[in-house]
Amino acid sequence: MTSLIVGANGLIGRRLCERLSRNSVGVIATTRRMTDLLAHPQVRWKTVDLAAFDGWAKLLDGVKTLYHLAWSTIPASADPDPARDILENVVGTVRMLEAARHVPGLRIVFASSGGSVYGAPENLPVSEAHPTRPVSAYGISKLMVEHYLDKYRAMYGVDGVALRISNCYGARQQSQKGLGAVTLFARAGLRRDPLKLFGAGDVVRDYVHVDDVVDAMIAAGARRHVTGPINIGSGVGHSLREVITRLEAALGHPLEVQQAPPRIFDVAASVLDVTRAYERLGWTPTISLDLGIERLLAELRSELETECGSRSSSIATIPSIFTVRKAILGH
Incomplete structure (x- = not known):
């Protein structure tokens, strides 16, 4: 059984x-760039730019589950x-779906955004029945792909x-993109x-640890013909x-905070109702924010030790998984 992870070099994909x-x-x-990749005998890396790639038919040959994370x-x-x-993102995904419709039995799991497709919530927590009124172009595009999934189904x-x-949130989140307040704040604190x-x-936001998200994605990939959308x-x-x-409590020292003006695309509060995830996937979150912070700080400390120990690598190793600067195409 082969799984394809499109956009595998981000936090969730890795x-x-x-x-x-x-x-x-x-x-x-x-991945779009062959740098700092996870190397493992079971993983074969390919260079794919979602915006321009036209080799989907060949890439999907023999694939049973496709996890679409690229954005x-x-x-x-x-x-x-x-x-x-x-x-x-949208046009690239439609090209992928055009090829996918010719692959019998293929399961696709798409990483949409629970924080942006709903817009300003009418009530909390937000269920999947809530109106979708995204206020950002990002949320609109994610919702467009959801609609195309429905169309192709x-x-x-x-x-x-x-x-x-x-x-x-989780260690190895790309700080240069400004994503992940918990990770950004934790790294700054350390x-x-x-x-x-x-x-x-x-x-107010609903912060979910990457290990819980991966559990949900695997559950969604394993259950054929379970439809969405599903909040995770x-x-x-x-x-914040x-x-x-x-x-500050976990680190044992105060954090230095620099105030910045609020951003126009930030809604005041977003908390998801995850009842459907349990009903359809048998999934429920298991990692509280305090436990998640504890895990995050442990991994970030290891990451910082690696940075200090070697200038050539900035990602902490995990047992049986190691990082490489370059990978051979198709390895």
């Missing part, structure tokens, strides 16, 4: 590679250039499910660097100020 390869599942993993934008970068967001029987993931806080810190989150809301307080 963890998913690790989990599937440990389960003796053959993995084809794609070139974040909310802050999608709004200034929404046309590019659509061309790179209805017209061609493509077996796809969209997981609306809340604010995921380095005793100042952290940037947008607004007063009263924005902790089901609990925490303000509360995150800072909990990190």
Whole structure:
């Protein structure tokens, strides 16, 4: 059995590679750039740019489960250039779906966004029945792909499910993109660097640990013909100020906070109702924010030790999984 992870070199994708390869599942993993890749006998890396790739038919040959994680934008970068967001992400995904409809028995799991497709919530927690009124170009594009999944299911029987993931965090999150407040704040705290806080810190989010997200993705990939959308989150809301307080308690020292103006695409609160995930996937979150922070700090400390020990690598190793700067195409 072979799984294809499109966009495998991000936070969720790397963890998913690790989990599937440990389960003796053959993995084809794609990335736009062949740098800092996880190397494992079960993982074969391919260079794929979702925006321009046209070799889907060959890549999907023999694949049973496709995890679609690739996305070139974040909310802050999608709004200034929404046309590019659509061309790179939505059009690229439709090309993939066109090839997927010719692969019998293929299961597709799409990583959508529970934090952006709903817009300003009418009530909390937000269930999948809530109206979808995204306020960002990023959320609109994610929702467009969800609709295309529905279209290809209805017209061609493509077996796809969209997981609306809340604010995921974990070590190895790419800090240069400005993603993941918990990870960004934790890394700044360990380095005793100042952290940037947008607004007063009263924005509430549903923070879910990457290990819980990967559990949900694997469950969604294993259950054929289970439809979505399905919320994936902790089901609990925490303000940014509360995150800072909990990190300070775990670190044992205060964090230096630099105030910044609030961002226009940030809704005041977003907390997901994850009841459907249990009903349809048998999944429920298991990692509280305090436990997640504990795990995160442990991994980040290992990451920092690796940085200090070797200038050539900035990612902590995990048993039986190691990092390489370059990989041979198709290895």
